[in-house]
Amino acid sequence: MEQHIEVIKSSGEKVKFSLEKLRASLNHSGADKKTVDQIIDKVRDELYQGISTKEIYNRAFALLKKKKSYFASKYKLKKAIYELGPTGFPFENFIATIFKYTGYKTEVGKILQGKCVTHEIDVVAYKNGNTTIVECKFHSEEGRNCNVKVPLYIASRFKDVKEHWDSKPKKTKLNSGWVVTNTRFTEDALQYGKCIGLKLLSWDYPKEDALKNIIDRLGLYPITVSTLLTNREKQFLLSRDVVLCRDLIGDSFYLDHLGISDTRKERILNDIMQLCNP
Incomplete structure (x- = not known):
């Protein structure tokens, strides 16, 4: 039956219900196979045409929470990052902390001089004589992706700061710019970022080293x-x-x-x- 059920995503897009995706997200919570199977059976019984992914998530979340609260915590990771809002500042702190746990020294909300104008940079990270500037694009609403305008804008800021940086003697080299988002990048955004040499990090990109993977791996x-x-x-x-x-x-x-x-x-x-x- 579930093969013919259409579900509505937060973006309003209709997609076919995927049992595999539900199973993968439940497995990701750390729940054992028996628990996952029981939850899938219950959720499958309650499916109907046009059900929202949010409703499916809420049902699975409630069942996990009843079993063990920390399973439910892992399952709600994506939603929990949206809840860091609405200002985006806790998200900047969160990203700075991730960099810190991977060996960087970090500063949040630092003003850097560019060739043309000054820029307030979300996170400046230092490691092994290199400086990295990180711009955080936070959305507090699900279904909103980062389009090509974001890396275009960040690339021009990075170029302005780097031109000034390279013109003065510095203890460290400014050699990389990052764009980090809690949502997803559009194909154009990914293509432009890769082409221009920006490092992009989102909820599910790069595939094996995305934000969700880093958080799980480091327990952050x-x-x-x-x-x-x-x-x-x-x-x-x-x-x-x-x-x-x-x-x-x-x-x-x-x-x-x-x-x-x-x-x-x-x-x-x-x-x-x-x-x-x-």
Whole structure:
């Protein structure tokens, strides 16, 4: 039956329901085969023509959460990154932290002089005598992709900064520009980025080293994945620059500050430890 079901994506596009995609996202949560099979059977029974992918996701998420909360946390990673909004600043902090965990020193919101004008750069990263500038394109709504205008704009900013950088003696070389987004790049954007020499990083690109792969590999889950913290608590933590779940391991100061009971605190920290152990 599921072969003939059409589902509606967040972009409004109609696509054929894919059992394989649902299974892959459930497997990604870390749930065992028996749990995945049970959830697939339940979701399949509730399919109907024109069901939204959001509705399918909500159903699978609720069933996972009932089983183990940290399975549900891993499953909601993509949605959790949208929840870092709406300003995009926590996303910039999040990306800076990912660079930091891969050996870079980072600065967020740094002003750099270009040949023509000054530029506020989202993340400046330093490693092995090289400087990298990173522009973060955050969307708080699903279904909005990064089109070719984004790498075009970033490439011109990078060129302006590099021309000034190369004209003055510096301790480090400015040798790469990145564009990072929490959504996807259009084909034109990918083609232009590759052609001009920009490094592009999105939710699912590059294939084996995309944002989702890096987060899983390093256990760098944003605080918004937690299914045990309330939205108010998450916003409080983000406002104090606590962006990663693992920031709370071994330092429950902020949880104490929130007035969370010892029993609940233990559950939250236990959940986070299971989640962040890559």
